[in-house]
Amino acid sequence: MVETITFGALYERATAYARFYRTRGIGEGDIVIIILRHTPHLYYSFLGALLAGAIPSFMPFPSAKQRSDIYWHDHERLFERLRPRLIVTYAENRDAAHAHIENFSIETVVPTAELCQPGTDAVASDLPGLGAAPDDLACLQHSSGTTGLKKGVMLTHREILDHTEAYSKRLSFIAGDSIVSWLPLYHDMGFIACFMTSLIEGTHLIALDPFEWVMRPQLLLEAIERYRPSLCWLPNFAFSHIVNATQPSATFDLSSVRAFINCSEPCKPGTFERFLNRFESCGVRRNNLHVCYALAENVFGATQTVPGNAAAVINVDAHRFSTGEIVPARADNGAQDLLSCGPALDGVSISVRDVDGAVLPPNRIGEIFVASQYLFSGYYLQPELTEAKLRDGWYQTGDVGFMHDGELFVTGRVDDMLIVNGRNYYAHEIEYLISELPGVLPGRSVAIGVDDQQYDATVVVVLVECTEPDASGGDLARVIRRRILERLGLAIHSVVSLRSGQLVKTTSGKISRIKNRELYIQGALTASGDVPAIS
Amino acid sequence: MSLAEDELLRRVSAVVRTTFGLPPGYVVSAATTSADIDGWDSLSHSILIMGIEEQFGVELPMERAFELHDVGELMDLIGEAGGERGVD
Known part of the structure; x- marks a missing residue:
């Protein structure tokens, strides 16, 4: 089933949500958690919270194989810290919360068609979010991973807008661009790269259900052929999954996509080769395959390869690589191919440091630090963690890599x-x-x-x-x-x-x-x- | 188990073994679950379903195919979907 939502309808329905929030007394500074399967209510409820002046945050729902009692007990601890004012979720998940948590007292709402019925025109006084200042907190991005350890990355309106401006500039974003995505909105790639970019640039977003995509990745290729989008973000595993789980004889016209952008996982040159071998006959070219280094703490992108050029691959000496140095491969030491994540975006600085914090020169492997004009202001209600990770304007990423010819290469993690x-x-x-x-x-x-x-x-x-x-x-x-x-x-x-x-x-x-x-x-x-x- | 069920299990087992790179002698039963087999996760599950659809000439309903608990439920789903092709 395909549902088309115009920008006008999006605004009307988000406004209806905002009015609903206001009638419940929800407004400035209140946390609204959104835990929904793929549905347009994800967009309405999030934007409605922004319009109401509240602070929305997407979070994942339990998978079919996860135990809902453990899911909710883990969230109970998280919510003790976050103290959300409202949770927008589906009935089954709401019922599970009441079944598994004694005296569950957080207000919940289940999306319905009535909830987003347009009303009379709202004025700014009804919708405090319209009067938000650039440096007001807009939303929280929660890191993926273990629930109890989730960190709420605080992002202001200005940070999101400045990031989008810089990222769109790197992508040479034009009015005719459009985006196709199967990504969940609780992940920064789905939330920022796809949803926010589409919203701020005023372009089309073709959004697929993530679970349907996992079962039938071919759906993404069919959507590209039908709707002709030009940009598509995928984690590395998704490139492989599309190759593995698409009928070998199937063909698609993928020539509209000028950039398939690999992000959020270590990006492998071999994965790009397999994707290219499979889909070159469908119109994919090497210079359509791109890489981004992104982190929620920097809104999303910190580096990005330059569209139009193929992402750089360097062949390095494997032995010297294992000792932290990057030199060209030699015949007798083994070789390793590494894929560039591109140069830093405008307004972003990258620094690679050793274990003592000393800045390393290019071609030396160390921990990656990021400073930028749109770096996050901290983790929500976690000042100690913020202080540990964010010092003198530099964010300590925990990622390991090196700079080479002005481009960042990411090679691993400092932790487990x-x-x-x-x-x-x-x-x-x-x-x-x-x-x-x-x-x-x-x-x-x-x-x-x-x-x-x-x-x-x-x-x-x-x-x-x-x-x-x-x-x-x-x-x-x-x-x-x-x-x-x-x-x-x-x-x-x-x-x-x-x-x-x-x-x-x-x-x-x-x-x-x-x-x-x-x-x-x-x-x-x-x-x-x-x-x-x-x- | 009837002859027809026996034959269905034999053919499903062959797809399971191919999908997960299992040796020819590896025994797959109706009670086999993803926890019994190396590498059976949500992504490889979709490759298994693709192989089953190809083998039996059916299209399985996505939501139910995603939530299967064991090979027996997969066999039931193939039966409900009317799978009958697959001379191998």
Whole structure:
């Protein structure tokens, strides 16, 4: 089913939401949380909150495999800090909140057609948001990942507008541009790059249901052929998924898209090659494949490759790369291809620093720091965290990379964050959930991210020492998978059960994720039971 | 299990094994779930569904196909969708 929404209708329905909020006494400074599946009410309820002067924030809904009791207990803790005034959600999720949380007292509203019926023309006095000052707080962007650790990135109207101006300039945005997206709005790529850019630039947005897209990624290609959009943002895994799950013989006219922009995950040159090989006959060219480095703390984009030119790929010496230096590949040391994320946007400065905070020259790998004219002002009600991450106008990203010829290359993380299908998970949280299970030696497991060759995807493998060999060959794997899926919504790819002492420790006696990952990839860690390892 | 169900399971098993790179002798039953098999996540699930649709010449309803709990439910869905092609 296709629903067309004009800008006029969008304004009318958002205004109706704003009036509804006002009748409930919701206004300036109040937090409105929006937890909805794909529906136009996402847009109406968000913009309505802005018009009412409230502070809206999108959040993800529980997946079909997640346990709703755990989902709501995690959110209870988060909401104790955020103290939302209202939650806009669907009936099933509202009912789950009441079922699982004793004395659940946050007001909720379920979207209905009546809620967005246009009324009489509103005037500015009815809608305090129309009189907002540029530096007023507009909304919160919540980081993806574990609910309890979610951080509300505070963004002002000015920051969002200035970012869009700079980002559109880099993309050479023109009046005829339009955007196609399957991305959820609780992710900055769907929210800022697609929704906000479309709104601020006044251009068309063709929006697909994310869950329908996951099941049938071909829908995106059919939408491109039908509606002829020119811009499309995708995380790296999505490029692979489209190739993997589209009938090999199917053809589409994709020639309208001048930029497919890879973002939010480590971007791989091999993924671009597979996409190009599959869709070159459909009108995709190498110089249509682009890369952006983005972070919610900078509204969205910090760097972006330049449209019209192919994103730079450099071939570096693999050995020197492992020691933190970038030099051209030599025949005897192995080689590695790396994909550029492009130069910084106007108003953005990038600094790469060593562990002591000293700024590194180009071609040296270190932690990436970002300063910009539209950098966030802090995490909502978390001053200590803000102070730890935001110092002297520089945001410490936790990402690792280097500058080369004025362009940023991102190569990893300083912490144990794993990015899987565009979502962030922390290895220590997965390991903690596993350590509570019977049969697992406490503190003797590691979660690692590895490349799955079959589907060109990053997957999570768990290496776990057991009290006795997992002779059943699969029960432990099944129990671990279920627990992680129910708690975190993450599907563990493989579980390798090991005997006590098989995992390698660091000199300080801690289990080493890095060394055990290397051993696993080399095939040197073999399962003690029959649990099959990744091929 | 009737002969027809047996044949259906045999053909579904073949698609499951191909999708997840399992050895020919790997036993897939109606009770097999995503937790039993390496690499069965929401993305590879859609590749499995594509393979099933191709094998049986059917289009499965998206929402139900996404929320399947085990191979048995997948077999039921194929039956409801009227899948009958698939001479392999």
